[in-house]
Amino acid sequence: MDGQIDGLPAPEPxxxxxxxxxxxxxxxxxxxARPRPNKxxxxxxxxxxxxxxxxxxxxxxxxxxxxxxxAFPLFWMFALFLNPVEFLLLIVALFIIGIWACSVTGKxxxxxxxxxxxxxxxxxxxxxxxxxPHDLRWQxxxxxxxxxxxxxxxxxxxxxxxxxxxGFGVMFDDLLxxxxxxxxxxxxxxFVI
Numbered sequence: 001m002d003g004q005i006d007g008l009p010a011p012e013p014x015x016x017x018x019x020x021x022x023x024x025x026x027x028x029x030x031x032x033a034r035p036r037p038n039k040x041x042x043x044x045x046x047x048x049x050x051x052x053x054x055x056x057x058x059x060x061x062x063x064x065x066x067x068x069x070x071a072f073p074l075f076w077m078f079a080l081f082l083n084p085v086e087f088l089l090l091i092v093a094l095f096i097i098g099i100w101a102c103s104v105t106g107k108x109x110x111x112x113x114x115x116x117x118x119x120x121x122x123x124x125x126x127x128x129x130x131x132x133p134h135d136l137r138w139q140x141x142x143x144x145x146x147x148x149x150x151x152x153x154x155x156x157x158x159x160x161x162x163x164x165x166x167g168f169g170v171m172f173d174d175l176l177x178x179x180x181x182x183x184x185x186x187x188x189x190x191f192v193i
Contacts, residue, residue: 037109037116047104050097050119057116065147067118071125072139078126079134087130094123095171103167113161113170121150124174128181138185145184149177 042052052058059066078087098119106112125146132142153161153173157180161173 037114041108045104045108047101048108050101051105051117053118053122057118063116063118064121064150067121068125068143068147068150070118071122071129074122075126075129084130091123091127091130094119094126095175098123098171099167101167102170106167106170112165117170120171120174123171124150124178127175128178131182132185133189141188142181142185145181146177149180150174153177154180 037058042048042055053067053070056066056070057063082090101119102117105117106114128142128146129139132138157173157176160176164172
């Protein structure tokens with residue numbers, strides 16, 4: 001008697017057609033437009049301003065290199081007023097601020113490590129300059145090594161770049177590039193010179 005009502009077969013349930021707006025087309029909707037970084041975007045929030053290095057990250061060519069170059073005048077200015085311990089504490093503060101700024105900005109852009117966010121390069125290269133001899137030749141070598149490590153991302157940098165997300169991940173991989181740069185400079189100074 002299953003499926004029968006009063007000896008008659010049970011009626012088939014009515015199938016309502018799916019309205020067009022609820023069909024597969026709804027699933028394939030494009031993502032909402034992500035904000036495109038420009039001067040207005042950079043000025044719209046303190047985190048964006050910091051993450052983009054005051055706008056340096058808007059450079060159409062090699063924003064990471066432009067951000068690294070910004071560290072030179074900042075270093076020369078801070079070195080006039082701060083002793084090494086104070087400078088190191090400032091770099092720690094800049095690193096922490098960078099975690100926040102890059103996290104907020106990455107979320108706003110829908111890209112956790114947007115190329116225009118250069119605060120990580122600025123902070124990491126300030127650390128390198130702090131521990132590099134105050135000679136333009138050494139600083140130029142440090143610049144070239146840091147950019148090389150930041151661009152090619154040798155192990156373990158590449159691993160952490162792919163694994164860590166958010167503001168900490170953005171800042172951390174450049175910190176590793178700074179460490180490798182300082183390691184190479186120290187080895188050069190110890191074994192070659």
